[in-house]
Amino acid sequence: MPELPEVETVRRGIESRVVGRRISHVEVGRERSVRRVGKEAVIHGLLGATLVSARRRGKYILCDLDTGEQLMIHLRMSGRVLVEKAGTKRPPHTHVVLTLAERDGVIEEMWFVDPRTFGEVVVFDPAHTAEVLPELARLGVDPIVDEFNxxxxxxxxxxxxxxxxxxxxxxxxxxxxxxxxxxxxxxxxxxxxxxxxxxxxxxxxxxxxxxxxxxxxxxxxxxxxxxxxxxxxxxxxxxxxxxxxxxxxxxxxxxxxxxxxxxxxxxxxxxxxxxxxxxxxx
Ligand SMILES: [Zn+2]
Known part of the structure; x- marks a missing residue:
């Protein structure tokens, strides 16, 4: 199961490869991956939005969108986030695909791949964090992003x-x-x-x-x-x-x-x- 160092590595990857890019298309294959808010909310919330940051608390990746909403990704047992050129053969268990608008003539996709489907992709209004992601408020100190001694x-x-x-x-x-x-x-x-x-x-x-x-x-x-x-x-x-x-x-x-x-x-x-x-x- 990915722990803080693995999630932080994925966060850094999202920061360098995905932040600043507009999402031009969204596909949700397996609804279990978006169970918390549902397929419509995820597609509607991400389509046309641009990621403006990628943060992390514990094992939660939190990305601010230019729409004011947030994207949360949790890898749980077996989740993976991959970025590949559009048209590349997707691995089995690719449940969510975000197409990133063309840059330098290249169209890329961010894939959420999750064989065991415990992982989650959530899009939500941060004003409703307490209702959508109540566990975030109860998270203890993060030894890397918080002051820790x-x-x-x-x-x-x-x-x-x-x-x-x-x-x-x-x-x-x-x-x-x-x-x-x-x-x-x-x-x-x-x-x-x-x-x-x-x-x-x-x-x-x-x-x-x-x-x-x-x-x-x-x-x-x-x-x-x-x-x-x-x-x-x-x-x-x-x-x-x-x-x-x-x-x-x-x-x-x-x-x-x-x-x-x-x-x-x-x-x-x-x-x-x-x-x-x-x-x-x-
Ligand atoms: Zn020993």
Whole structure:
């Protein structure tokens, strides 16, 4: 599932390839992809509009349109955004196509491709954000676009209880972190997935905040992580390379790179896999 670094990479692609361009045609094939507001609202809202910005909060991509409306794209499990020349053979599961008006003699299309169809394309009036996308208001701090440091993290964790990993995955606490980066961050911070939040010293919270910022920043620089079982690619169709830096995720049974003493273990907690080093993480 794309997490903050992958979504940020897609956002940057939209910013460089799509922002400033007028949408001259809209096709919606699979209505499930536009279920939140419906096909008519998406077509009507995008046709003739120009994207003026591409922002991100957590895993939500938010584009301002010159009409005053906004376009929201959420990739969820398997969504991809691709830009190709018009006439290029579209991949299976291309559910929404925005034709971008001709520029330098070339007509391009932005595709929303989503095999598992959990992803969403929404067009809405920002005055109605609370009704259309109520979850946006409840999103926690975004470690990249918001001010983020140990004080901010300590505040986000204050009053919370229970194991650390579910809290990192909780989008209302910190926005954008998913299973891969939670495991990598906890490993570097030397914290086990089931460590309780109220047992953390201030020094540990400081370290955790540092690793959240560093892991996410490095992963963005690497274009995100592309794993065998995921189809994540950027807007040009390129895979990310941060998986080469993974220390625990996907390394079950292999030696720990950090301590060199024991093998990485994997457990299933609440249906999700967790990889950790039993020696480095306490
Ligand atoms: Zn280790």
């Amino acid at each position: 140990a004080d901010v993290l300590a505040r986000a964790l204050r009053g919370r209880r229970g194991a650390l990993k579910p809290l990192l995955l909780n989008q209302h606490v910190v926005a954008g972190i998913g299973n891969i980066y939670a495991d990598e961050i906890l490993h570097l911070a030397g914290l086990r997935w089931n460590r309780t939040v109220d047992s953390l010293s201030r020094k540990k919270i400081n370290e955790l905040a540092t690793h959240i910022s560093e892991v996410l920043t490095q992963a963005i620089e690497a274009g995100g992580s592309t794993l065998q079982d995921t189809q994540y690619v950027d807007i040009e169709g390129n895979v990310g390379s941060f998986q080469e830096n993974h220390r625990v995720y996907g390394r079950e049974g292999q030696g720990c790179i950090t301590c060199g003493k024991v093998s990485i273990r994997r457990v299933i907690v609440a249906g999700r896999s967790t990889s950790y080093c039993p020696r480095c993480q306490k």
